[in-house]
Amino acid sequence: MAHSNRDGFSSKFGVIAAAAGSAVGLGNIWRFPYVVGENGGGAFLLLYLFFIVLIGIPVMLSELMIGRKAQVNAFRAFPSLAPKAPFFKIVGIMGVAAAFLILSFYGVVAGWTVEYIWLAVTNQLAGQSNAELKVLFDTFSGSTIQPIFYLVVFMAMTAFIVRGGIQNGIEKYTKVLMPLLFVIIVVLCLRAVTLDGAMVGIEFLFKPDFSKITGDVILSALGQAFFSLSIGMGVIATYGSYISKKENLLNTAVSVSFADTLIAILSGVAIFPAVFAFGIEPGEGPGLVFVVLPQVFSQMMGGYVFAVAFFILLLIAALTSSVSLLEVVVAYFSEELKLERKKATVLAAVSITVLGVFCVVSPKLFDLFEWTSSNLLLPFGGLLIAIFVGWVLDKEVVRAELESHGKKVAIFKVIMLIVKYIAPVAVAIVLLQSLGVF
Ligand code: PFF
Secondary structure (H helix, E strand, C coil): CCHHHCCCCCCHHHHHHHHHHHHCCHHHHHHHHHHHHHCCCHHHHHHHHHHHHHHHHHHHHHHHHHHHHHCCCHHHHHHHHCCCCHHHHHHHHHHHHHHHHHHHHHHHHHHHHHHHHHHHHCCCCCCCCHHHHHHHHHHHHHCCHHHHHHHHHHHHHHHHHHHCCCHHHHHHHHHHHHHHHHHHHHHHHHHHHCCCCHHHHHHHHHCCCHHHCCHHHHHHHHHHHHHHHCCCCCHHHHHHCCCCCCCCHHHHHHHHHHHHHHHHHHHHHHHHHHHHHCCCCCCCCCCHHHHHHHHHHHCCCCHHHHHHHHHHHHHHHHHHHHHHHHHHHHHHHHHHCCCCHHHHHHHHHHHHHHHHHHHHHCHHHHHHHHHHHHHHHHHHHHHHHHHHHHHHCCHHHHHHHHCCCCCCCCCHHHHHHHHHHHHHHHHHHHHHHHCCCC
């Protein structure tokens, strides 16, 4: 975001809506259920919640604090707050790399939602059997021309919004559309839990089977927490730079994380009862929601309208996340590499789209990008952010920023304890373990 137009958000709800707009996206509705399914259900959910509270919220708070204190984007924030610790510039650089990788596969999945809007509008999803929906998804996602076409459409939309500067648009739309998406998901949940055989799905999601916990499951839960909250790469720091000093950052971090987690869990509640009721494999993979939800819509009164509205809102949720990703790259190109903003937007969007085309033709590359960004780059970025706030910044500077709204933060000591010791150690252990060090 250019410094010249640091106008900030117009309301408290606007900031939360925009940060929640970045957090709530395909990660909650597409990725969360399929990763839960692949990792055995309840025990994964428990680990995920544990990481959200213990690491996610403190890292989000740290990012908000860094951005608001520095009043600049994520690359400048670290060197400007700690000129003597130039190493931390790496967080900004890794953030750009992560944004590149994430957006290239994210754009592909968002493209799938565009196709599903079309299928819903033309009523091609209704009344299809399980097997037919699976074939439909596999054939479509395994082809090349159509997914590439939709990827290009989606990236063009993202670039269009980013080019115009993002606050205005984001604040205006997310305030209305996110609550609407929430309502639709709640309705979907109600339908799903009243299906015959729904309880098995609820148990799968909520009843932990600790024998399912392995090193990979722990890493996936951590990666999903980072991915879903949009933390570890500077996006939230950039939003933080737009928040007024009157706001309570701890409240913001907790509200955004709460909203994000709620939507993820509700998506699980909408999907798993149906997965079991319809006899679908929970470990189905990235196609899970695209195969399951159309069947739930078929079983609903007004299913046609719900299906169309759902996929449109899912696309919008994806857009409010993708603009925050593209913005990271554009801010880097325009502010660090001194490219004109419009040129920077086109260059970033085109190069990411090209990478996305590779993800369409190679599912292996898709998986690799997804795995590396969420399970390595984001947690590592989060580790450095926690160390930066816990060890590099002066404690009183941190306190002053967290209390700039004029009230004491009663749990400041607890927060510092987590940011200084618990979060870095926990992330380091999970990362080292996944690299085979233990
Ligand atoms: N949090 C987004 C989602 O759950 O869909 C994805 C995302 C956006 C990840 C922005 C990282 C990010 F910086």
